[in-house]
Amino acid sequence: MPDVRTIFADGILDASVTHGVARLTLAQTGPEGKPVPAGQLIMPLSQLPAFTNGLVGLLKQLEAKIKEAQAQASGAAAAPGTPGNGPEAAPVPGGAFRFS
Numbered sequence: 001m002p003d004v005r006t007i008f009a010d011g012i013l014d015a016s017v018t019h020g021v022a023r024l025t026l027a028q029t030g031p032e033g034k035p036v037p038a039g040q041l042i043m044p045l046s047q048l049p050a051f052t053n054g055l056v057g058l059l060k061q062l063e064a065k066i067k068e069a070q071a072q073a074s075g076a077a078a079a080p081g082t083p084g085n086g087p088e089a090a091p092v093p094g095g096a097f098r099f100s
Helices: 045-078
Strands: 011-018 021-029 035-044
Touching (some): 021 045
Antiparallel strands (some): 011 021
């Protein structure tokens, strides 16, 4: 696998397009609660729609997964006497998901 750099970001600090290249300055929340630069994502402007559509697709899949987990949790709460149901069967926030 090629050398891949991982950057944690919880926002976008700045975005610009120059000469057909999109530049997104990613941000992290700093120690004083203010955003600080974390890195820069640079891509050809022609690739930005596909990249954005990929993120939108990920959000839709995540929303569906959350709704599914909430439905299972509410179904478990509706039948508290059933073994394996109840509060202990509720999904754990921050669980891991893999999407294709």
